[in-house]
Amino acid sequence: MPPAEQLASDLWSIPVTIPNNPLRYVNCYGFGTGAGLVLLDTGWASEESWRALTAGLATAGAAVTDIRGVLVSHLHLDHSGLAGRIRQESGAWVAMHPAEHAAIARPDYRDAALAVRKEAEFLRSLGATAAEAEDVVETEEEFAPFCSVALPDRELSDGDLADVPGWRLRAVHTPGHTPGHLCFADERARRLFAGDHILPRITPNVSVQRADPVDPLRDYLRSLDRVGPMDVDEVFPAHEWRFRGLAGRAKAIAAHHERRLAELLGAIERMPGATPWELAGQLTWSRPWDAYSGRMRIHAVTETAAHVHLLERRGLVRSSGGPVPGYRRIP
């Protein structure tokens, strides 16, 4: 765990532990000093994360009660998980993009029993059998924290300035990793707070989700195209480390997805009519396919589906339609 670190007179990096996750921590950023601090991202909804956050704030000379606002880059629990608890203790506002707000307000994102059922139905539509879906989807208990993400008091749309005194921090809507993902451009110091949109080493998961089953990879590649040319000296991501060379990294990630698309097109050619569930196992992953269980397998399948959808949009494959579509290469 890197320590909390002062990056400028009014800017702190506060790494917050993510329990049982190979990413290990999320980089939260604190804008301002002491009373009136605004936080970007919060950490996972757990005691361990809460302790890490409060300890990091103490290093920055602040307490939770000093936080006046919480910016949430996107709805995932490592970013949004403690927003509600912070608001409870400090009265802080919580802001996110309207698309994230809409997603977490859906009944199947508030009610764990419904979420489990809808998630299993969604996986079956991607080709899982009932038993396979049941095997990978979390239990109602495991789903509960995801259904308690704080609904925001404020929305931030593309181009809006965040309410951070002394800063010009502009929201940049970068859909792809989630439908309402936000980066924040610090226009004075040419920094980009990138959330999970662009990370220095790993590529963020880009998946069809039951809230947004259409074309997240197309959105994501557009968001990369948009952010790549920005006038930015240094990128401040939510995981891993700060880096320079935004344009090059954006190009490298786009090229990675083009290679995946080509690999997938080959698999569809070999297995005409295959579903995303079947196709996922044909692709190269960082570990053997059998090691992908539970949520990891869901991510792999939904990410494969995102690539299938883009191939379809590009006119390279055709869907059979129906409740469980299979795909064929268009000759």
Ligand SMILES: [Zn+2]
């Ligand atoms: Zn994250």
